[in-house]
Amino acid sequence: MTVLKYIKLVVLCLLFSPLYAGKGEVLADFSVWKSEFREVAGDCGISSDTLDKYLDNISLQKRLIKVSKRQPEFSKPIWSYVDSAVSSKRIRKGRKLLAKHSDLLKKITEQYGVSGEYIIAIWGLETGYGSNFGRSSILNALATLAYGSTRKEFFQKELCAAFRLLQNEKIDESQFKGSWAGAMGHMQFMPSTFEKYAVDFDNDGRKDLWNNLSDSFASAANYLKDSGWDMGRDWAVEVKLPEKFALSLSEPTTWLTVKEWADLDVTYADGRPLNLDEEDARLYLPAGRQGPAFLSFRNFQVLKEYNNSESYVLSVGYLAHRIRGGHELVSEWPRKDEALSLTQKKDVQFLLTVLGYEPGAIDGRVGDNTRQALRNWQGDIGVPQDGYINEDVMILLK
Numbered sequence: 001m002t003v004l005k006y007i008k009l010v011v012l013c014l015l016f017s018p019l020y021a022g023k024g025e026v027l028a029d030f031s032v033w034k035s036e037f038r039e040v041a042g043d044c045g046i047s048s049d050t051l052d053k054y055l056d057n058i059s060l061q062k063r064l065i066k067v068s069k070r071q072p073e074f075s076k077p078i079w080s081y082v083d084s085a086v087s088s089k090r091i092r093k094g095r096k097l098l099a100k101h102s103d104l105l106k107k108i109t110e111q112y113g114v115s116g117e118y119i120i121a122i123w124g125l126e127t128g129y130g131s132n133f134g135r136s137s138i139l140n141a142l143a144t145l146a147y148g149s150t151r152k153e154f155f156q157k158e159l160c161a162a163f164r165l166l167q168n169e170k171i172d173e174s175q176f177k178g179s180w181a182g183a184m185g186h187m188q189f190m191p192s193t194f195e196k197y198a199v200d201f202d203n204d205g206r207k208d209l210w211n212n213l214s215d216s217f218a219s220a221a222n223y224l225k226d227s228g229w230d231m232g233r234d235w236a237v238e239v240k241l242p243e244k245f246a247l248s249l250s251e252p253t254t255w256l257t258v259k260e261w262a263d264l265d266v267t268y269a270d271g272r273p274l275n276l277d278e279e280d281a282r283l284y285l286p287a288g289r290q291g292p293a294f295l296s297f298r299n300f301q302v303l304k305e306y307n308n309s310e311s312y313v314l315s316v317g318y319l320a321h322r323i324r325g326g327h328e329l330v331s332e333w334p335r336k337d338e339a340l341s342l343t344q345k346k347d348v349q350f351l352l353t354v355l356g357y358e359p360g361a362i363d364g365r366v367g368d369n370t371r372q373a374l375r376n377w378q379g380d381i382g383v384p385q386d387g388y389i390n391e392d393v394m395i396l397l398k
Contacts, residue, residue, distance in 0.1 A: 030060045033147045037156070044160035050167040054139060061136070061144045067180045068149050078286045078311050079333035085125055085315035086322060094120050094323040097129060104214055108201070112221035113231035119217050121320035122306065126188040133210065134179035138162050138191070142182040150363075158182050161191035169194075170206045185209030186216035189223075197223040220306075227305040228298065233278060235303060235317035236296040238269040238329055241289075248375060248385040250283045252368050257281075261295060269293075269330035286314055288388025292331040337390045348389050351397040352377060 038051055076084075098105070098120050105116030123129055142162055145155035162182065165171055178184030182191065189198065189209055198207040201218035209216050242265040249256075249264075256264075258281055262274040266283075269292070281295040294314075303313040318329070340348075342364040349359040352373045360369035371387035378385040381396070 030147060034058065034143070037143075037146070037159075041160065041163065044164070046160060046163045047167060050163055054163065054166065054173075058137075058139050058143045060147065061140050062148075064136070064141055064144045064180050065148045068145060076311075077333075077337065077339045078291075078314070079335060080339070081311045082315050082318065082333075085312075086319045090124050090128075090319065091322045093129060094124050094319065097123075098323055101213065101217070104217065108214075108218050108221050109231075112218065112225045112229075114221040114224050114229055115231070115320075115324075117320040117324045118224070118235075118316070119220055120323055121316045122220055123186060123217075124319060125312065125316055126183075127186055130186050130213075133177065133185065133188075134183070135177055136180050136182075138176045138178050138182050138184055141178070141180055142191070145181065155182070158191050161195050165191055165194060175210050186213065187220040189219065193223065194219075197226065223306065224302055227302045229302045230299055233299050234276075234297055235299040235320070236284065236294040236314075237276065238331065239274070239283075239293050239295050240267050240269050240271060240331075241293050242266070246385075247285070247289055247387075248379060250285045250385070250387060251372060251375060252282060255280045255282050258295070266295070284310070284314075285386050285388065286310065287334050287337075288386035288390070289384050290334040291388075292329050292333065334390075340389065340391065340394070344391075344394060345389065348374075348394055348397060351394075355397070 034055055038055060041051055041055075042048075094117075098116055101120075102116070105119060108119065109115055120129075127133055139159070139162060142155050142159040146152055146159050149155060159182075162176075166173065166176065176184070179188060183189060184191075184194070186209060194207070194209065198209060198219045199215060199222050200207045201214040202212065204212075206212075207215055207219070209219060239261075245264070245266075258274055258276045258278050261281060261283075267273055274295075276295075278295075278297050281297050284294040284296045284300070285291065286294075300313055300317065303316055304310070306316075307313065322328075345364040345366055346362050348366075349362045349364070349370055352359045352370070353362065355377060357373035357377050358369065359373040360367065366389055370389070374389060374393065375385040375387045377397075378387070383396075
């Protein structure tokens with residue numbers, strides 16, 4: 001180990017040592033925070049009457065700060081998340097609902113260019129087809145997270161948007177409930193998303209995302225359309241890689257034409273030659289070289305605008321595929337791999353940082369930055385560059 005790396009190691013060990021626990025940011029009293037929020041709320045377009053009506057009744061929900069650190073798309077193994085999200089029960093119900101609402105979905109597809117199975121799939125993942133909107137007060141949840149989470153600025157903006165919705169839209173305060181993170185309605189829109197994309201599709205004078213499926217479905221379609229959804233294009237396709245394939249090509253910035261992937265002997269998962277008309281694609285290995293491989297297209301990136309978790313996007317796309325009658329995945333998941341804990345994932349990020357790579361924040365969330373840092377390290381030590389973190393990788397790093 002070089003002197004520079006040793007110094008980095010000592011500094012990082014100190015920063016993450018138990019000796020430093022509790023010596024970070026000290027939160028002010030919640031009532032003080034509310035007073036400070038009142039001072040800046042005017043810049044968000046919130047009237048003093050609106051603040052007087054709602055702000056004093058907001059209460060701190062400490063449990064939500066803990067919940068925010070345990071999101072399943074970041075904590076579960078990818079196959080466990082997909083198994084739950086794309087269950088046989090959810091597929092069957094999705095097919096029935098696609099048929100039941102076919103007339104409405106046809107109108108929405110004609111106007112927004114988004115096929116109905118994607119709307120139904122998002123609905124299924126977000127609220128179990130409308131069975132669970134969440135019971136948290138939107139204002140309590142957003143205020144709590146704006147006060148005490150690691151993403152204070154984001155949640156404060158959403159809190160401002162929530163106040164504006166109550167101020168400007170015809171929303172019944174009693175139904176202003178949703179998820180622990182402040183998402184609401186059938187399609188779980190955040191307040192700022194509601195402001196930007198919610199539509200009154202049935203022209204009844206209200207944008208109702210709690211009780212009105214036409215407004216809810218059309219709003220989700222409007223969101224995808226504005227994010228760049230390309231009607232007639234797919235989201236991804238499962239593929240098979242040849243032996244001794246250069247896994248470094250799974251970098252998220254590497255986009256090749258489908259013909260170029262075919263020239264590299266990439267085929268459909270069942271071995272048939274690729275004959276897609278998609279212009280370009282990137283290779284996506286959600287569980288490394290031992291799990292299913294996908295060529296993902298531009299619509300995959302559009303779905304990430306709805307939810308930035310690739311586990312979520314894979315599940316939405318796969319559920320839509322199964323709802324419209326598509327087959328199961330051909331390749332098996334590496335289910336023998338033990339799920340790493342949040343602490344272990346932080347350890348991996350920490351070790352990559354010490355070794356001079358750049359995984360981003362040491363937060364236990366394995367995203368593009370962490371996977372790219374891992375690929376770079378894998379390449380330097382001469383092992384396959386699949387960017388997949390498991391216990392074997394952690395042992396190698398140590």
